[in-house]
Amino acid sequence: MSGYLSGLIGILGINIIFAYSIYVTAATGQLNLGGAGFQAIGAYSCAVLSEMFGLSIPFLLLLSTIIGATVGFLIAFPILRTRGVYMVLATFAFAEIVAGVILNSDSLGGPTGLVLSDYIETDVIIWSTIGVVVFCFYLMSTRIGLAMRAVHDDEAVADLLGVNRRAVQVGAFAIGGALAGLSGGLYALYFGFVEAQYFNAFLSIFVLLYVLIGGTQTAWGALIGASFFTLVPELLRMGDDWRFFIFGVIIVVMMIWRPEGMVTRQAIDRITLKLFPVVRRHG
Amino acid sequence: MVFTQQLVNGLMLGSIYISVAVAFTLTIGILNFLNFTIPALYMLAGMVGWSVSYYGLPFGLSEPLGWAPSLLVGITCSVLASLLVERFTYRYFKIKHGDSTEHAIPLVSSLGFLLIFEYAILGAHGSETRGFHTPFTDLNWRFADLVISIPQVTSLILSLCIVVGLSFMLKKTRIGRALRATAESPDTATLMGVEVRKIVPIVFVLTGLLCGLAGSIFAVNYSEVSPYMGDHVGTKAIAAMVIGGLGSVWGAIAGGLIVGISETFSIHFFGASSAQITVWGLLLVLLIFRPNGLFGHNAIGKGKF
Amino acid sequence: MADPILQISSVSKNFGGVVVLEDVSFVVEAGARHALIGPNGAGKTTMFNVISGVYQQNAGDVLFAGQNINDIPSRKRIALGMARSFQNIRLMPHLSVTENVMLGQHSQAGILDLLKPIMVMPRAHDKERAVELLDSFGLEAFQGRSVSELPYGVRKKIEVVRALMANPRLLLLDEPAAGLNVAETATLHDFLVEVAERGVTLLLVEHDMPFVNKLCETVTVMNFGRRIYDGPVSGLREDKNVLEAYLGADA
Numbered sequence: 001m002s003g004y005l006s007g008l009i010g011i012l013g014i015n016i017i018f019a020y021s022i023y024v025t026a027a028t029g030q031l032n033l034g035g036a037g038f039q040a041i042g043a044y045s046c047a048v049l050s051e052m053f054g055l056s057i058p059f060l061l062l063l064s065t066i067i068g069a070t071v072g073f074l075i076a077f078p079i080l081r082t083r084g085v086y087m088v089l090a091t092f093a094f095a096e097i098v099a100g101v102i103l104n105s106d107s108l109g110g111p112t113g114l115v116l117s118d119y120i121e122t123d124v125i126i127w128s129t130i131g132v133v134v135f136c137f138y139l140m141s142t143r144i145g146l147a148m149r150a151v152h153d154d155e156a157v158a159d160l161l162g163v164n165r166r167a168v169q170v171g172a173f174a175i176g177g178a179l180a181g182l183s184g185g186l187y188a189l190y191f192g193f194v195e196a197q198y199f200n201a202f203l204s205i206f207v208l209l210y211v212l213i214g215g216t217q218t219a220w221g222a223l224i225g226a227s228f229f230t231l232v233p234e235l236l237r238m239g240d241d242w243r244f245f246i247f248g249v250i251i252v253v254m255m256i257w258r259p260e261g262m263v264t265r266q267a268i269d270r271i272t273l274k275l276f277p278v279v280r281r282h283g
Numbered sequence: 284m285v286f287t288q289q290l291v292n293g294l295m296l297g298s299i300y301i302s303v304a305v306a307f308t309l310t311i312g313i314l315n316f317l318n319f320t321i322p323a324l325y326m327l328a329g330m331v332g333w334s335v336s337y338y339g340l341p342f343g344l345s346e347p348l349g350w351a352p353s354l355l356v357g358i359t360c361s362v363l364a365s366l367l368v369e370r371f372t373y374r375y376f377k378i379k380h381g382d383s384t385e386h387a388i389p390l391v392s393s394l395g396f397l398l399i400f401e402y403a404i405l406g407a408h409g410s411e412t413r414g415f416h417t418p419f420t421d422l423n424w425r426f427a428d429l430v431i432s433i434p435q436v437t438s439l440i441l442s443l444c445i446v447v448g449l450s451f452m453l454k455k456t457r458i459g460r461a462l463r464a465t466a467e468s469p470d471t472a473t474l475m476g477v478e479v480r481k482i483v484p485i486v487f488v489l490t491g492l493l494c495g496l497a498g499s500i501f502a503v504n505y506s507e508v509s510p511y512m513g514d515h516v517g518t519k520a521i522a523a524m525v526i527g528g529l530g531s532v533w534g535a536i537a538g539g540l541i542v543g544i545s546e547t548f549s550i551h552f553f554g555a556s557s558a559q560i561t562v563w564g565l566l567l568v569l570l571i572f573r574p575n576g577l578f579g580h581n582a583i584g585k586g587k588f
Numbered sequence: 589m590a591d592p593i594l595q596i597s598s599v600s601k602n603f604g605g606v607v608v609l610e611d612v613s614f615v616v617e618a619g620a621r622h623a624l625i626g627p628n629g630a631g632k633t634t635m636f637n638v639i640s641g642v643y644q645q646n647a648g649d650v651l652f653a654g655q656n657i658n659d660i661p662s663r664k665r666i667a668l669g670m671a672r673s674f675q676n677i678r679l680m681p682h683l684s685v686t687e688n689v690m691l692g693q694h695s696q697a698g699i700l701d702l703l704k705p706i707m708v709m710p711r712a713h714d715k716e717r718a719v720e721l722l723d724s725f726g727l728e729a730f731q732g733r734s735v736s737e738l739p740y741g742v743r744k745k746i747e748v749v750r751a752l753m754a755n756p757r758l759l760l761l762d763e764p765a766a767g768l769n770v771a772e773t774a775t776l777h778d779f780l781v782e783v784a785e786r787g788v789t790l791l792l793v794e795h796d797m798p799f800v801n802k803l804c805e806t807v808t809v810m811n812f813g814r815r816i817y818d819g820p821v822s823g824l825r826e827d828k829n830v831l832e833a834y835l836g837a838d839a
Binding site: 165 | 640641642662663664665666667672674678680681682683684687690691692694695697701702703704705706707708714732734750754
Binding site: 031078079081082085086088089090092093094096097099100101103104110111201205208209212213239241242243244245247248249250251252255256259 | 311315317371372387388390391392394395396397398399400401402403405406514518521522525529553554556557558559560563564566567570571574
């Protein structure tokens with residue numbers, strides 16, 4: 001594999017995992033505009049643990065995931081007191097605080113960042129990505145996934161039908177935190193370097209847009225959204241600035257033309273019916 | 284004395300945030316729409332202003348202009364850009380989905396426009412900070428040890444005048460009453476004979492105007508502009524809006540000043556990058572424990588996405 | 589005489605200073621078809637919300653099958669055997685008909701059921717039960733369809749089927765006949781009779797009096813948050829309070 005191609009696959013995998021972390025909360029109807037904060041926590045945990053304790057790679061990734069999950073779980077309780085625009089702003093504030101803390105801590109390298117001596121090859125990212133994608137598809141196909149979508153549509157009715165909406169929402173934040181932590185750990189190990197400026201407000205905005213443009217109705221949305229916005233600009237070989245300009249245009253056009261996102265449930269049903277016309281679908 | 288000086292600096296910084304915070308709070312109060320293009324509109328005024336004063340009008344229409352007409356062109360650009368956003372986010376969705384405020388669509392669209400404006404400028408002018416020259420650099424008043432810059436005082440007064448004028452307009456004029464009726468309930472407003480469709484663009488014109496003026500004031504005050512100038516002010520203005528309470532014009536003023544003061548104090552006592560933690564920490568605590576802010580209306584912004 | 593499945597005793601509810609329910613008591617016998625009627629603003633829907641736990645009453649008790657359920661949260665009441673429909677149909681708009689119906693079963697799923705990938709298993713038990721129930725009411729044609737594209741009357745029935753998935757003993761129906769035309773009302777009547785014949789007690793809030801007359805045996809009438817009549821449907825016409833509430837004091 002050429003360096004360019006493996007680099008592209010590496011960042012693609014990281015973006016996909018990151019997008020799923022936001023997707024899981026979006027699927028329950030919560031918009032998280034603080035993705036960068038969660039990812040930064042994973043990346044810095046990985047970097048610090050690697051330097052301080054010299055743990056093995058699987059352990060580092062596991063711990064990044066667990067730390068991400070714990071933070072997601074804990075932050076869910078205050079965040080879930082807010083609704084609508086307030087939640088968008090609260091998650092955004094959370095990410096800004098994380099970045100602020102990192103910039104102010106000398107032990108975390110402050111603005112200069114941290115260098116890691118451990119590193120991973122692209123195959124670790126590939127397998128992690130496959131694992132996360134399979135997990136998310138599985139999750140959304142269970143009754144838990146059904147309950148998550150029910151909470152997204154109508155919290156009050158889901159509650160009356162016996163769905164523990166609090167558990168679903170907190171659980172979604174914890175899973176989201178775990179996946180963001182994992183993507184952060186992979187990022188740190190793959191690039192061998194973390195700096196606070198990378199985990200900025202625009203990163204949070206981009207990853208939320210991957211998911212919303214991809215579509216939150218099915219687990220395909222995050223995969224398609226993240227892949228599309230990572231690969232298409234590469235294929236077009238545009239300069240960085242014009243790439244994001246086009247990204248903006250695509251978003252505005254998509255919101256007019258297809259506000260539910262690229263992949264909708266109906267589209268999936270239609271494709272499935274075409275591929276397997278014999279199987280009578282109940283779902 | 285250090286304390287007083289920091290207080291003065293904080294008030295000056297806050298005065299820039301006020302206009303932008305008011306722009307945020309107006310759109311969210313009247314349309315229930317968190318308009319993320321606002322930082323870009325602010326930046327557009329400064330960058331377009333710089334570009335006209337450096338290159339002149341496009342297509343060789345003129346020689347480089349003076350600072351005042353340049354900024355006027357910049358403000359016009361902000362207003363036009365704001366109307367463009369209205370055309371492609373708000374107006375469109377109102378027609379197609381009924382009550383667009385129920386959806387995250389306008390918010391996502393406005394993020395799209397934020398990228399469009401910001402990266403169009405970056406693509407055209409690069410990311411460097413540009414000097415913006417005005418005749419009034421280094422105009423300071425000195426009282427004992429206290430240093431007060433005259434452009435900053437002017438901008439504080441100007442910001443306050445704009446906001447006071449605006450709140451007068453909201454209270455007393457026909458358009459103001461129509462705007463407030465729309466904020467209460469678009470449907471009732473329609474029944475009462477308010478043409479909501481004609482009112483909405485007014486909000487966007489005001490947004491463009493406020494951001495354009497704030498961007499110009501910044502350019503004059505600090506004698507420099509950059510494509511990133513909106514990000515910093517935008518996030519701080521959001522914080523100011525939340526602290527003051529969504530939808531409250533006077534709250535935005537108080538919030539802007541609080542953010543400005545807490546920022547300068549925290550920079551002074553804890554170092555440059557601590558302001559981020561102070562301001563956003565304050566904001567997060569407030570969001571969680573007092574989500575209506577200091578002066579907010581409790582019905583705004585609760586709608587589910 | 590059958591045991592009461594639902595006992596409302598001296599329930600009061602106020603919002604701020606506004607008294608919405610004042611000392612209301614009535615009893616629904618197991619297997620009954622009971623209606624709760626009254627003019628607009630009488631507090632019928634509030635009563636439903638108290639019964640299903642959306643609101644907590646300020647005073648009084650709600651007993652379900654002899655058990656006091658005051659302190660049981662709304663989420664756990666469906667597992668006791670109490671399911672409800674809503675005044676404006678509240679099916680999940682992004683879930684298909686089958687998925688909506690399957691959701692009705694949520695309260696009965698154990699931990700292992702939660703972890704089964706039922707949406708992709710072609711022969712998942714949960715899904716088959718939902719389809720069977722839809723079939724048994726002649727709704728099989730709508731299984732995989734999106735909820736938003738179905739006619740109003742069909743959506744009303746699907747909401748009831750969703751509630752039935754929880755195997756309820758008591759079904760609370762909030763204005764089931766509202767917004768239906770004559771033909772749809774007739775099919776809804778037959779549908780609810782069939783539901784009742786499966787052993788489900790019906791308690792409905794309804795404005796359509798001919799519909800109530802035909803379907804229900806007993807009725808509670810409320811006005812301004814108070815109970816003004818409780819008894820057989822046949823007794824309504826002679827009751828002075830009821831006539832006064834509906835036709836004004838001069839009647």
